[in-house]
Amino acid sequence: MNTIKVKAQSILLLLLSLALPKLAMAQDANELFTTFSPALVQIKSINLESGQKSSIGTGFFITKDGKLVTNYHVISSYVQSPQKYKLEYVDDQQRTNNVKVIAVDVINDLALLSSNTQSDVFFELSKTAPEKGSDLFALGNPHDLGMIVVPGTYNGIQLKSFYQRIHLTGSINPGMSGGPTVNQEGRVVGINVATAGNQIGFLVPVERLWLLVNKYKNVNVETQAKEVDLIADIREQLLFNQTSLYQNLLTSEWSTSSLGSAIVPSEISDFMPCWGDSNQDREKKQYNQATSNCQLEESIYISDTLRTGFAQVGFNWIQSDKLSAMQLSHLYTLNLNARYGHTNAGFDDVTDFQCNENIIKNSSGESVKGLMCIRAYREYSGLFDVRFNSLLLEKDDQTLIAKYFLQGVTKQTANAFYVKFMENVKWK
Amino acid sequence: MEIVIELLTRNNKVKSFHKLSGDSIKIGRSYENDFVLHDEHISPHHAEIIQSEIGSLVLIDKCSVNGIRDKKNKDLGSQANLKSGDVLTIGKHLLRIVLPHHPVAETKKMNALEDITNHLNQWYLAFIAALVFFSSMVVKSYFSTIGDIIWTKVFATSLLVTIALMLFPLFIAIFARVFKKEVRFFTAVVFSFTMFLAWQITTALGQVLLFNWGDSSLVNLGADVVEFVMMVLFFCGCFYLASNMSVKRLCIVSCSLVISIAALFHFSSQDDGKVQLYPVSYAVVLPPAMLVTTAISTEQSIVNFEALFESASRESIKRNKEADEHE
Numbered sequence: 001m002n003t004i005k006v007k008a009q010s011i012l013l014l015l016l017s018l019a020l021p022k023l024a025m026a027q028d029a030n031e032l033f034t035t036f037s038p039a040l041v042q043i044k045s046i047n048l049e050s051g052q053k054s055s056i057g058t059g060f061f062i063t064k065d066g067k068l069v070t071n072y073h074v075i076s077s078y079v080q081s082p083q084k085y086k087l088e089y090v091d092d093q094q095r096t097n098n099v100k101v102i103a104v105d106v107i108n109d110l111a112l113l114s115s116n117t118q119s120d121v122f123f124e125l126s127k128t129a130p131e132k133g134s135d136l137f138a139l140g141n142p143h144d145l146g147m148i149v150v151p152g153t154y155n156g157i158q159l160k161s162f163y164q165r166i167h168l169t170g171s172i173n174p175g176m177s178g179g180p181t182v183n184q185e186g187r188v189v190g191i192n193v194a195t196a197g198n199q200i201g202f203l204v205p206v207e208r209l210w211l212l213v214n215k216y217k218n219v220n221v222e223t224q225a226k227e228v229d230l231i232a233d234i235r236e237q238l239l240f241n242q243t244s245l246y247q248n249l250l251t252s253e254w255s256t257s258s259l260g261s262a263i264v265p266s267e268i269s270d271f272m273p274c275w276g277d278s279n280q281d282r283e284k285k286q287y288n289q290a291t292s293n294c295q296l297e298e299s300i301y302i303s304d305t306l307r308t309g310f311a312q313v314g315f316n317w318i319q320s321d322k323l324s325a326m327q328l329s330h331l332y333t334l335n336l337n338a339r340y341g342h343t344n345a346g347f348d349d350v351t352d353f354q355c356n357e358n359i360i361k362n363s364s365g366e367s368v369k370g371l372m373c374i375r376a377y378r379e380y381s382g383l384f385d386v387r388f389n390s391l392l393l394e395k396d397d398q399t400l401i402a403k404y405f406l407q408g409v410t411k412q413t414a415n416a417f418y419v420k421f422m423e424n425v426k427w428k
Numbered sequence: 429m430e431i432v433i434e435l436l437t438r439n440n441k442v443k444s445f446h447k448l449s450g451d452s453i454k455i456g457r458s459y460e461n462d463f464v465l466h467d468e469h470i471s472p473h474h475a476e477i478i479q480s481e482i483g484s485l486v487l488i489d490k491c492s493v494n495g496i497r498d499k500k501n502k503d504l505g506s507q508a509n510l511k512s513g514d515v516l517t518i519g520k521h522l523l524r525i526v527l528p529h530h531p532v533a534e535t536k537k538m539n540a541l542e543d544i545t546n547h548l549n550q551w552y553l554a555f556i557a558a559l560v561f562f563s564s565m566v567v568k569s570y571f572s573t574i575g576d577i578i579w580t581k582v583f584a585t586s587l588l589v590t591i592a593l594m595l596f597p598l599f600i601a602i603f604a605r606v607f608k609k610e611v612r613f614f615t616a617v618v619f620s621f622t623m624f625l626a627w628q629i630t631t632a633l634g635q636v637l638l639f640n641w642g643d644s645s646l647v648n649l650g651a652d653v654v655e656f657v658m659m660v661l662f663f664c665g666c667f668y669l670a671s672n673m674s675v676k677r678l679c680i681v682s683c684s685l686v687i688s689i690a691a692l693f694h695f696s697s698q699d700d701g702k703v704q705l706y707p708v709s710y711a712v713v714l715p716p717a718m719l720v721t722t723a724i725s726t727e728q729s730i731v732n733f734e735a736l737f738e739s740a741s742r743e744s745i746k747r748n749k750e751a752d753e754h755e
Contacts, residue, residue, distance in 0.1 A: 374736040
């Protein structure tokens, strides 16, 4: 009897001890929310013609003089066509106010806004990165349902990613974009940016925001805001980003692996994972086929229709003892011209593809049929999308089809990549 | 007196030919006449041709119901003078009255083309042509099969195409009949299938060019020229077999027809200037043995790419300018 009582007591204690941190956390979240809700606003992009909102997101004050931060993708429609939209925010008292865009960082999806209001309550940016496993609170207005707070756990910087993002185990939903995620002291450690489904959220690390804030600290809102050419600035950012993205890729030695009787590049970079497949188990097959496809999983959001910074490399080895040379050629032709990758651009963003065909000698002296297609970006001159489809000739019973699609690269990058590619695709 | 009466068709072709002699030539529906015409619009004793004292021919209307008209449909009245070669309408018949010494056109030398055309009008030649074309279709579909080949399907499809294309010679024959040209159906079959084969061969040659030199402007220009010549030849042949046009006229009509068809195709396939989001270029691959061009170096190909970057940049500037003007 006694032992049961003791056991019950200990279980109760255990339960209490388990429940206590949760309670404390809830307390914190509640406190945080009530303290900072005046500094949280909803950002709306309003279409002037229809008078209706076209996109919404969350924003937050970071200074007393009314500077706000949100995601670039929340306000991109305004940046792309300022004559069609206006931006405003709605605060916790349901007051609306106009805002201006001072600076954007498209690579990290950040935007710095200004309003001519004073905000006594504002968020401070954290100067240190949180510890892995520490509790964080994401704030925002998901699906226009009202401001909420979501507790989550910091899980470090996302691996295998070129664009650094914090992995937060917690729900981030559409509409919370641009909201802050704070630590227990209420300092901003990241900005809500994306979700990958259940309980997997991504944040832009606050260091990126520091860089943007410091860069534009000296911009005088009244006199210069109008003169900032955001599009030209975005172009600079894209140019700089593609240089740093491809710099490592082009200087490092590419690791290769064999695909059938050919040698092809394998994971040429940590952030370009490869996936493969083959038709080994197909019934009644006339030919053997093995494929490998490596791609950069992330891209940069520019507008509703345009994403860039995407890269994809694919290989397709085909061999057959059954098909005749002419039948094989037909099969190669179909595979070589098959659509590859996404388009990622709208009709008004880019030009048509300009193509030419060549028979080229690769570094091992083997003949390659290459179809190079290039299109230019209309707003961002000097940047191109490059598609290269090639076919390794020489062998009668087999071929290797090698393709790549690079988005938003300069001529220099495109040519350097091409040279490197031709060096690394060959017969064994 | 001796005269010749030619029965003409509406197109002035001679349908039949009758040499008659006597003091007078009587024409009518009655069997008593020298020249009997079965036509309910012709009176039993309709007309008579006599020779006058001075030697000229005189036509007498013997009070017929419907009279006699000349070439221009003018009533000739009860009596009229005739010249050799005059055309008359009696009832619904066209008659030409000619004297035996009437001059005839110069003798034409036998046309080599006509000679060939006639020699080709053999059923076995037509059969061989169709068979060769059918075989080419079988080979073509065999080459483009990459899965399990179903021979009955290949044969049936090729046969269907061959039968469908048989409509061309059939049309030629029908038109030849309409235009009163000698109907040479087998020649039409031989000609059509030879042209279709030639078309296939030039297409195959074009593929070799595309494989070696790609979708370049020179290859495209060559293809356009060959296409034009082939089409003109085809139409010339069709018209030659189906109508009586002179060679000069054949060429003019065929050329203008091909040009108008090409123009129609060009205008109907105009795009609205909307950007194509995927490349429209199509690279052709053939077995490595068919590679005759020498491969260029990687550096050389980069020099070639320069033009692509330039033209893409130019297009972007052009499109931006157009968009600005539009606004």
